[in-house]
Amino acid sequence: MAQRNLDCDVLVVGGGINGAGIARDAAGRGLSVILCEKDDLAAHTSSASTKLIHGGLRYLEYYEFNLVRKALIEREVLLRSAPHIMWPLRFVMPHAQGQRPAWMIRAGLFMYDHLAHRDLLPGSRGINLKTHAAGQPLKSEFTRGFEYSDGWVNDARLVVLNAIAAAEKGAIILTRTSCEKTVQKDGRWQASLRSEDGGQLEVSARCLVNATGPWAAHFLQTATPQTSGKTLRLIKGSHIIVKRLFEHPYAYIFQHPDGRIVFAIPYEDDFTLIGTTDIDYHGDINQVAIDSDEIAYLCQLSSQYFSKQITPDEVVWSYSGVRPLVEDEAADAKAVTRDYRFELDQQGAPLLTVFGGKITTFRKLAEEAVDLISPSLDNRHGAWTAGSCLPGGDLFGDKPSNRSVREFEQFVQNLQQVYAWLSPALVARYARAYGTRVKSLLSDRRTLADMGAEIAPGLFAAEVDYLMQHEWARCAADILWRRSKLGLHVPAGSAERLDAWILAQQDARLAAQA
Structure with a gap:
């Protein structure tokens, strides 16, 4: 060439x-x-994170005050810039005997609340898990806990x-x-x-x-x-996905006796995301995958808290990533800055x-x-x-605003009225993925027939074309696992059908140019 x-x-x-x-x-x-x-x-x-926009509550324990403050300031800057792919999330930390004393947790949360100014996120508070919605899926021994705010992101x-x-x-x-x-x-x-x-x-x-x-x-x-x-220290973090363990919108942060923190987060409506591990990695960076010990660890820790016991055979998907951290002589992977x-x-x-x-x-x-x-x-x-807003985040003008975060559901409802010929669930997914750029995706389309072939449930040719033309997608993995997480929802064989459809479209274009 x-x-x-x-x-x-x-x-x-x-x-x-x-x-x-x-x-x-x-x-x-x-x-x-x-x-x-x-x-x-x-x-x-960058697609293998815990998918949080957060200050890093646990980093306070390692005196990373500057990092936490910087992250807390950025948390709200980012939420305003892209309210379609990021949103506030409330976390519940159950407290148990043998963990850090309650006074220490309260002091840490007070510092977390006040290290940086907050407009969008409410502060922390103590909660009674016997009456709080987040207490229902937990074992009965967990009767008290704490609630605080951070954010979620489609990484x-x-x-x-x-x-x-x-x-x-x-x-x-x-x-x-x-x-x-x-x-x-x-x-x-x-x-x-x-x-x-x-x-x-x-x-x-x-x-x-x-x-x-x-x-x-x-x-x-x-x-x-x-x-x-x-020198870079490579730390592998792995996550598992299981069928939804709870109905409420809260996420959990669990403390392990070894000092590690594991999150359990509502994920893609029908699932719960659990992670992460923190272990040194010395293998091929191009071939990173969860191992059986990590799966067992995450299942075991979750089962210490949830009434429903989680076993490795219930894991429907997993992912792993290697974080490149600056070597700072920390003996423990979780303590590296x-x-x-x-x-x-x-x-x-x-x-x-x-x-x-x-x-x-x-x-x-x-x-x-x-x-x-x-x-x-x-x-x-x-x-x-x-x-500046990120593409699609300009819900109410071209500048980031608190209104865009607070009124996102109203934005979704307005879109559902405009595109009433599509299912409300599909429009809501489009709103979360594309924000105001839904208008570009659906430009000149008035009926379901205008969307082209439904290659997999909820995935129409119009969206695939858009992702390939505007977002550098080239294959099924790009579309089903990075531009979206439809891979969790579509039937087996959908990736092969999508790749075949993409190849057929490419062949048709080449034939037309010949």
């Missing part, structure tokens, strides 16, 4: 949340940006929305395109990229950003001539490497990253993302 050549200010390598966030921020400051990702957007760590869609925002500000997003080699020449980075179909692309960039997450150290060793003084670090090498063309980070602080990380590289690029455009 013919080789192409492109110039840009910033080449971002890595299509997870950090890379997508940096690409969005840089493009919004007027910099020309190319982002390349060797797989799909959010294909690895994979958060990455995609950042990539869309970057592209709409001029960035070029190249998925399934690996960066094979970079060298410095004439004060610029010369990068050799290769797509999965063998296409080659040479990029000349004024600045290189290594946002490859767990691959950050490997990238420095293999794709660049640089070395780094920082979740904060991020930068390494900026300005010997010649600048190279910025991102180490660590967590989803809640991605926007601030991206802002600080672009602040670091901007002087080298003669860019004086200031930070801007705190006052």
